[in-house]
Amino acid sequence: MSTLTFTLNDAPTTVEVRDNETLAEVLRYRLGLTGTKIGCNEAECGACSVLVNGLPIDSCLYPALKAQGASVQTVEGLAPEWRRATGDPAALHPLQEAFVQGGVPQCGFCIPGVLMTAKGLLDRNPTPSDADVRAALKDTYCRCAGYSFILHAIQAAGERVQAQRTGTNGAAAQPLLPALPATQPPLNVIGRPLPRPDAVDKVTGAARYTDDYVFPGMLHARTLRAGVPHARIKRLDTARAKALPGVVAVLTAADVPGEKNHGLVVQDWPALCADKVRYVGDAVAVVAAETREIASAALGLIEVEYEALPVVSDPVQARRPDAPTVHATGNLLKHIKVRKGDVAQGFAEADVILERTYHTPFYEHAFLEPECAIGRIAEDGRVEVIVGSQIPYQDRSQIARCLGLPDDQVRVIGALIGGGFGGKEDIAGQIHVALLARVTGRPVKMLYDRHESLVFHPKRHATQIRVKVGAKRDGTLTAVETELYGDSGAYASLGEKVMTRATTHSAGPYEVPHVRADCYAMYTNNPPAGAFRGFGVTQSAFAVESTMDLLAETLGLDPVALRRQNLLRVGGVTNTGQVLRESVGITRCLDLVADEIKRRPAAAGQPAAASRKRRAWGLALGYKNTGLGGGAPDKAGAEVELYTDGTAEVRTSAAEIGQGLVTVVQMCTAEELGLPPARVRVLLSDTDRTPDAGPTTASRQTFVTGNAARLAARTLRQAVAATLAERFDQQPDNIRFEEGLARFDGQAVPLGEAAQLMQQEGRMPRAVYEYWAPATQPLGTGGDMHFAFSYAAQAAEVEVDLDTGEVKVLHLIAAHDIGRAINPLALQGQIEGGMIMGLGNALTEEFIVEQGRVVTDVLARYKMPSIRHAPPITSFIVEDAVEAGPYGAKGVGEIASIPTTPAITNAIYNACGVRVLKTPVDQDQLLLALKRGDREVA
Amino acid sequence: MAHWQHYYQPTSVGEALTHLQHHSGAARVIAGGTDLLLEIQQGHRPPVAALVDVTRIPDLVTVARDGDWCYVGAGVTHTAIVASAELAQAATCLVESCGVIGGPQVRNVATLGGNVAHALPAGDGTLSLVALDAEAEIAQAPGAGQTPARQWRPILDLYRGPGQSAVDASRELIVRFRFRAAGPGEATAFKRVMRPQGVALPILGLAAWVSVQAGVIAAARIAVGPAGPTPMRARRAEAALAGQAWTPEALPALADLVVEEARLRTSPHRATAEYRRELILPLLSRALTLAVRRAVTATSAPEAAEEA
Secondary structure, three states: OEEEEEEEOOEEEEEEEOOOOEHHHHHHHHOOOOOOOOOOOOOOOOOOEEEEOOEEEEHHHOEHHHHOOOEEEOHHHHHHHHHHHHOOOOOOOHHHHHHHHOOOOOOOOOHHHHHHHHHHHHHHOOOOOHHHHHHHOOOOOOOOOOHHHHHHHHHHHHHHHHHHHHOOOHHHOOOOOOOOOOOOOOOOOOOOOOOOOOHHHHHHOOOOEHHHOOOOOOEEEEEEEOOOOOEEEEEEEOHHHHHOOOEEEEEOHHHOOOOOEEOOOOOOEEOOOOOEEOOOOOEEEEEEEOOHHHHHHHHOOOEEEEEEOOOOOOHHHHHOOOOOOOOOOOOEEEEEEEEEOOHHHHHHHOOEEEEEEEEEOEEOOOOOOOOEEEEEEOOOOOEEEEEOOOOHHHHHHHHHHHHOOOHHHEEEEEOEOOOOOOOOOOOOOHHHHHHHHHHHOOOEEEEOOHHHHHHHOOEEOEEEEEEEEEEOOOOOEEEEEEEEEEEOOOOOOOHHHHHHHHHHOOOOOEOOOEEEEEEEEEOOOOOOEOOOOOOOHHHHHHHHHHHHHHHHHHHOOOHHHHHHHHEOOOOOEOOOOOEOOOOOOHHHHHHHHHHHHHHOOHHHHOOOOOOOEEEEEEEEEEEEEOOOOOOOOOEEEEEEEEOOOOOEEEEEOOOOOOOOHHHHHHHHHHHHHOOOHHHEEEEEOEOOOOOOOOOOOOOOHHHHHHHHHHHHHHHHHHHHHHHHHHHHOOOHHHOEEEOOEEEEOOEEEEHHHHHHHHHHOOOOOEEEEEEEOOOOOOOOOOOOOOOOEEEEEEEEEEEEEOOOOOEEEEEEEEEEEOOOOOOHHHHHHHHHHHHHHHHHHHHOOOEOEEOOEEOOOOHHHOOOOOOOOOOOEEEEEEOOOOOOOHHHOOOOOOHHHOOHHHHHHHHHHHHHOOEEOEOOOOHHHHHHHHHHOOOEEO | OOOEEEEEOOOOHHHHHHHHHHOOOOEEEEOOOOOHHHHHHOOOOOOEEEEEEOOOOHHHHOEEEEOOEEEEEOOOEHHHHHHOHHHHHHOHHHHHHHOOOOOHHHHOOOEHHHHHHHOOOOOHHHHHHHHOOOEEEEEEOOOOOOOOEEEEEEHHHHEEEOOEEOOOOOOEEEEEEEEEOOOOOEEEEEEEEOOOOOOOOOOEEEEEEEEEEOOEEEEEEEEEEOOOOOOEEOHHHHHHHOOOEOOHHHHHHHHHHHHHHOOOOOEOOOEOHHHHHHHHHHHHHHHHHHHHHHHHHOOOOOOOOOOO
16 A cells, blocks of 8 residues: 545545555545546546646546646536635536536536546636647547537637636626527427536536445455357356455356346346357356455456357358357347338339448447446345446346346336446346345445446447349339348347337338338347447448439439438338328428538538549438337336425436436426426436336337326326315316416415425325327338337538548538427437437447457447547428427437438548448548449448 | 556656666556556556556656757657647657647657557657657666666667567666757658547558758658558668659659558558558658658648547
């Protein structure tokens, strides 16, 4: 141990540390300053950024003793410093205020690092240019990708810092609310930009994610992963690990008392593998020990002998008759079929037939918060699991099943979630910590490091997609045939559902008379593939939208006109036979984007003729269902309670993964009760206290849980009105609810008093509502497979360097039909974040697996877009309401990510004449194609 | 992280060498640690008994000018190099290359000496030092009763192979670098191409130094990497340039000479050899054109990196 003496947030601080601790560890685990986050432990993501002597550093890779004698500032020190400087005891630092008001925090996990990096910048330069901010934040990632908001907030804050420094009036500073796209006139609450209720906690460091929880006597757990892609377990011996001092428990499959497997759809995923491992991330044993170091050391003492089995490494190979089998049931997870009309006839009628095959790799969610779960035994003997999960109720049932307990003996409590994007739907450490807590009787924390997170959790499906399209000379589509292979990896996860969505959407948002689509979702020995924002449609949209541009070129037609004449419209019939009766805003989206491109011709900004850089626009469309669809019951519950102090609380187990559900339910409740939103608290994700809202997936929560909150609040309002009507002898209809008051006949009763009246009458001022979305039909029945679709048109302006193959996105344009903008601030955050993620899908990201072995096993090998990649975005909102949606709203979470990739690859073709049939765009292959005169990169 | 046991923060070269010697090979010098700690943590290097932090030794954290010579301490951070007005003029390529390494957080702790000790053939700072024809001062632990010896070695002598430094980690320490500041008619430039996906290493980097006297290239130095196991000087191209009037038309032939001399190879998930061959001409063209323009116009503002 050594003594570390330094200045921490302006206070002299002395702490005993081990020589090998990092500054992040000392701050978080010795000093309890958990505002500083650890995202990667490899100085890649910037989440752990703190200031040392005024300069931002990655504290996760900074030996604590390096800070000897230094001045260290963390996010917890921001507001106090500003309060001392200004004498205002309640103030937040202008950066914090600008982040809150400017809608910057989404999941919030990156925010402390972004704030501290920005603080370092503003201390040196309070009036940074765009380029200054982009340079300073280059390696401080936000996976929700609110980069334009971040840029705006830092500059707006800088103006206020400068005003304070120079003693001038900051009134001239730009507003904290960023410019937002136009939306229809708001209601009282709905339709107005609203900062998140958790935003202040997220900018002060008070926000608690799972690893920020500490319990007395807590043990630390780690998981032994297979490390081999396919093998039989010949021998497993934990004796030496158990004998290591400090180890409290080592569990294997034999210690799982209930069901051995878990799984969201198919229970095929062993909690702990007994006889066979199917991918490198398979869990073989778990250890709980007094410290994380001891638990890690114990893993090395577990002896496992494997007999290697042949590896199934891609879905095409998996379908061959001679392929090794991953599961006893065979390698076919599901053959998915879409049939409409007769494609043979459709192709016979065609003047032109085109066919191409596209490939997409696995992609990684790279949520900045690695998975963490804590299990403990509550005083009543039940098992409690604290976890940031997208599906708390299914976590509960999966934990209970493996523990051999009834569901009600398990409680799942949601912590804040540092990003999900679909990657926190499956079980990670939840079952393991529950098991270990039961065995040891002590709280147990299982925290994955980034490496483990990358290796373990399900990815976006790698696909091979063949598209064959037939059209008349005038551009009318006559037939589309697609064949998809989806690599679902070692376990089913949501693979069947994801690939179904990929398949049903594989002919694009077009009315096509004859469609035939076949998809083979296959098991392989790769990491499982599951949900990831876009849910399969990201891949199939790339294929079909590339093909549409090819078709336009072949026919000599304008790609916009070709698309417009084939678009789905109200009255149209989708590939699955669904008649669209309302809310099809795709034509409007296309027109808005096409018009905006015309206002911004790429040639206008074209580099000088001598330059070897070429610019062009490219465009693509997309559509995406809202809700589970396919006949699955889609429901969500919410409870609203009114308190005598005039506040209300809305409770639901929908997950807040950064997308803004928290303001959606807050606003719906406030609108219906006539309360200011600030008086509505939101409680999420506690299976004891919040009703089941189903999974946070399929862009469904605004629709289903928004509706549940709206209708619970409306039910409660009616109950309040009934009470007041009796009491004051009024018609209930005469009672208006506004600004926290119930008004009638010139009287005004505060809602707190109304709540009191209800209590006096023995009625609880509380209502629960279970909302059931309109019923849907299974694929193949020809009915309504989905209750709503969102639509988008996007365009990208790119610049291709003909000498190096480098591609840069200069500008993005988007129009999204999302039914109704509930909170335009959060909506724009989702749109921009989704598009930047789409840009990453096109240009920067690729999760590489070779023969079942994960190559991308550190974050340094997985580049997500940084602020330097994020171009200006011109965004339009189309509000083509869906009748059953809350105030007309439908989903937005996924659609924004879907057309971006083909818009970019189409732009690349328009710029340099090379069509990319495989993502991500490889500048190496692009340049070589240019040099060889090839027209396509396959 | 239990990857090392002791952390020393010596304030003199002698003290640092004593720690290294005491642990007889089981200690490692650490400056910023951004490469070293990752390699230890990810198991690419064995855990060590001790880390010897050299960033509190005054000699190692100083940038100085003495006549024609510039001295840059091995423990000077990339941020400090980028901020140095002196170096911006005297060694523009060094400022440019140090400005593109990692992100700001990494540059605030990572040092030039660390870049050299890491011994990658494409180290950005490394390539600039090679183009500057720099030397490194190495301090060596003394035998019994002797004082530490210091010795200047040519920069290229510090490289054995990819990731293998010729500096003996058990008893040697890089103290500082020196090179001649750009004189009249002399200038430098650095350019590189990155891959947007995957590895954080450059696909190819190139640093150039030129001396343009009376419209003629009096001398040139070109450093390229990765173009072999150690950083490479493109000596044939340098020779072909020397004594010639500057003309962009000569670039393709010069690029051919660089390609001939370079040992370009395919690195999985990073670049094909063929792609690297194609990049030589644009990189050479960009760096040389810029360096010549700087030399002729006597301007030296480092270019901000455009890459993401």
